[in-house]
Amino acid sequence: MNIISILQIDHLSKTLQKNPILKNITFDIKKAEIVTIVGPSGGGKTTLLRCLNRLIEADQGSIIFDQKPITDYTPPALRKNMVLVPQESVMFPGSVYDNISFALQIHDMHDEHQIKKSLTDTGLSENFLTKKASQLSGGEKKRVSLARALALFPKMLLLDEPTTGIDPKNLHTVEQRIISFSKQRNLTVLWVTHDVEQAKRVSNRIANLKQGTVTSITTPDQFQWEEAY
């Protein structure tokens, strides 16, 4: 594993509607590492991801991404390189193909091969490209969301519960796909999950986020169940 940090979070705090959601978060992530964030609902996991790709502004602290403070990037440039795949997979109008190619066209990166590869990397076959995106199942939509992100060749992926809605039969396949494209593409992944067993299966390190604070960050074999909740 490359030991260079791609993301350094330093004393990050965020308050929403007078409630402190994140308190002095400090940790870093190495390049091509998969770090999962576990912890109880309302602990600040989603808020942390939203601060990282600047969908909301942090109140305090600094975030360094790929050697530069995130404020040095234009928001679209930052988000293209550190793509957030939100928990709710909203499909854009049109087919699966339209969904994947939409951002590519805007970024002037249109590539037929890449569109197909991104989709198959998530475990969906090329036959899905012509299907109407709005008619897919919840799990299929999740994978199209992942494919939209992968097609952009980001340096880092922020995944918010990426396997919610995926049936147990395909759950392990999707997990393995994410691990494998992270390795193939040297892609760093920050993965929010409520499932501690999943965190142990997929990550290099697990961060436990409780009441807005990272209480521990350990390797999966050192992680204690009782730490999570």
Added chain:
Amino acid sequence: MGIPYTPIEGLYILLAVSSLLVLVIILSFYKKLGIGKEFTFAILKGGGQLVLIALFLTFLFQTDLWIFLIWILLLTMILVGGHTSAKRATHMPHAFQITTPSILAGATTALMVLALSQAMPLQPQYIIPLAGMAFGNSMSICSLSLDRLVREIKLNRTGIESMLSLGISSKQAIEEYNRLSIRAALIPTIDRLKTLGLIFIPGAMAGLLIAGTDPLVAAEYQIIVYLMIVGGGIITAMTVAMLARKKIFTEYEQLAEWLYKE
């Protein structure tokens, strides 16, 4: 030939027609509709406002100061229109900063075309009613487009954030909603255009016919009025879409906090 009676005779006629007001009050009371009081208030308020503007217009048509006074009137129309329309954008801070310039842009462009083409002679009796129609309709179109745009954005916050998350700019992320809001604002006017003369004779043409104008000229003028409304309207709606983006997104291309208020 115009309306064949003097203002005093008109007052008697008005009193006679007010029997319809009495009818509304009686029916409302009898059927417990609860609109009698409100209707009486509305007709007195609206009627009073019309009489006041009529007195003002009588003065304006006779004075040489009309060229100054008309600017005050137009300014009032813009400001009142801007503030009325701004109320449609619930929670949007300083929405009048969008509505006022949008109404101004649409209505003045349309009025300029009318002035340059001589459809509107530069006399107060032409400028005031046409400006009233231009500003009034631009205000309605502005309200409709802003209301629709804000509703669409609030309904589709997650979808818009999904686009932003992929590095898509705020401008591109709301393009579809801009189109929807512009179309939605213009559809009622376009539908009215389609049914012109079939279901109803519109205001300007009806007024001209009552005033004794040749029906063909009255029809031509009505078409001019509708062109003014649609032409000004599309500029208004597009300006709303353009200016609203600054209120909908922060400078860092994030959805603004007011969009999360219910």
